[in-house]
Amino acid sequence: MSFIVAQKEAKMAIKLKEIFHPKQHPVRFTLLVIVLFFVAFAALGVTSIQVWQYSNSTAFCANMCHDVHPEEIAAFEDSHHAQIKCVECHMGRVGTLKSMFIKAGHFKHVPAVIFGTYHRPLHSESFRSASESCELCHSKNALHGDTAKQVIRYQSDERNSEKRTYLIVKTGGSDPIKGLESGAHWHIVNPVEFIATDESKQEIKMS
Helix, strand or coil: CCCHHHHHHHHHHHHHHHHHCCCCCHHHHHHHHHHHCCCCHHHCCCCCCCCHHHHHHHHHHHHHHHHHHHHHHHHHHHHCCCCCCHHHHCCCCCCCHHHHHHHHCCCHHHHHHHHHCCCCCCCCCCCCCCCCCCCHHCCCCCCCCCEEEEEEEECCCCCEEEEEEEEECCCEECCCCCCEEECCHHHHHHCCCCCCCCCCCCCCEEC
16 A cells, blocks of 8 residues: 555656756746745744744743743732733833844843853843833823722731731822922932942942
8 A cells, every 4th residue: 555655656756847847847947946935935934923922922031031030030920010021121112123133132141041150149231221111101290199008917926817007108200280299209200319339239328
């Protein structure tokens, strides 16, 4: 049975060679080459698009790039921004070409991730400013009212007694019409100056 199938395949191959023979049928052969080229080009394009989309996904960022600090992934998944792609903040809503250049600039970190030669604590050398990330969604001129928040915790006594803490979060902000500046967000529209006593700017000198 397999011999018969092999014979049929051989005959079909010979027939196809005769039909698309470059010397006997140059036009057919040229058309075949063009069709195969476009099919290969389309397949390459679809594959490239899929790879590009995956490289912009949260799964790629978490598993391929940021596996070096899993605590960031846990914090992200528990945050209000968990439904937003990482690249929307870290690269901004920019065009495809600009995104490619931004990603290309991060290739220098790949060897350190592969061979585990990175140092802790990790420092970002290309963190985007709030105007290029946060403010694309959040208006700096928005004025927010006070928000009541209840925090429930359980103490370490024998009964694990419940402890409730009530907070009034004064978010505030700025109203450009009314000229209001208050709350935790007052710094968005006001210059803030500070003196850091260490290179990583984690220790701030209070006046």
